[in-house]
Amino acid sequence: MPEIAFRQALREALQEEMRRDERVFLMGEEVAQYNGAYKVSQGMLDEFGAKRVIDTPIAELGFAAIAVGAATNGLRPVVEFMTWNFAVLALDQILNHSAKMLSMSGGHFGNPIVFRGPNGSAGQLGAQHSQAFESWYANIPGLKVISVSNPYDAKGLLKSAIRDDDPVVFMESEVMYGDLGEVPEEEYLIPIGKARIAREGTDVTLISYNKMMKVALGAAEELAKEGISAEVIDLRTIRPLDHETILNSVKKTNRCVIVEEQWPFASVSSEIAYRVQKDAFDYLDAPVLRLCSADTNMHYAPNLVAAYLPDVARTVKMVKEAMYIKK
Secondary structure (H helix, E strand, O other): OOEEEHHHHHHHHHHHHHHHOOOEEEEEOOOOOOOOOOOOOOOHHHHHOOOOEEEOOOOHHHHHHHHHHHHHOOOEEEEEOOOOOHHHHHHHHHHHHHOOHHHHOOOOOOOOOEEEEEOOOOOOOOHHHOOOOHHHHHOOOOOEEEEOOOHHHHHHHHHHHHHOOOOEEEEEOHHHOOOEEEOOOOOOOOOOOOOEEEEOOOOEEEEEOOOHHHHHHHHHHHHHOOOOOEEEEEOOEEEOOOHHHHHHHHHHHOOEEEEOOOOOOOOHHHHHHHHHHHHOHHHOOOOOEEEOOOOOOOOOOHHHHHHHOOOHHHHHHHHHHHOOOOO
8 A cells, every 4th residue: 555644645535525526625724725724635726626625714613604504505515624723713603503403403404514624732832722622522412523643544534524414523633744654545434433453462451542642552662662562542533432442452451541632621531431440340450540631731831842741651651550560
């Protein structure tokens, strides 16, 4: 399989689905003339024209509302937010309109929209541009939430999201757009709601998603040097959550550590920890542990950025704590 960049995998997904279905269109800030803020939509204006690749004003609430109306009337919009931090301005449309449309219309009107863009921290961008939102949107009934970590998953899950009849929140990362990964040339889809076992193991289950998968896999490599076998699960989909894959792994390893970029209160790891203790309590040899971002804002200074985010060293230390290894 050829290796392509994360941004190219997303672009191929968009192009293939727009060629397949003329109801699909892309809209957002700088997606057309500028070829996208992160060059995901490069060349798409030339291929599909200004009616299907649409530059919008800097007005997230406004263009999200246009997308909700378009989807209600039978189109399938893909809305690109320059960052999910800016999508807070469009939350009324996502929460009170798109997510509720099918229910409040008694099943008469769906809302097949993909809201996508980069999420979480991306270096020294300051507190207002560094927030991870998976748990926020996963708390909203009516939405599906996807958070991808590699080009293969990005393409396969974006194609599935565009074809889905429900509104889908699709989380990417600014620091991963240049990442390379193998992606088949032939068409493929990845089902929404199915996690991926990224690394087989027997001693502990490490669970993560999005760019924190790099931390989880890096920790697994370090642990292997000390004879500790970590099974690493990439959630890929946050809602619906693949409890079956998680529970089967924990029943095998008897320990569970979760690494994520969320704030700790009411986070994705909170939900996973609850389900593991509820449905796999008798298999646990240690409490479920989790490593989250610090329970504060992420500031600009590089030392504070490092202290805020989970890293390999702290993940290794936490796994050893779950295994009662004192070193």
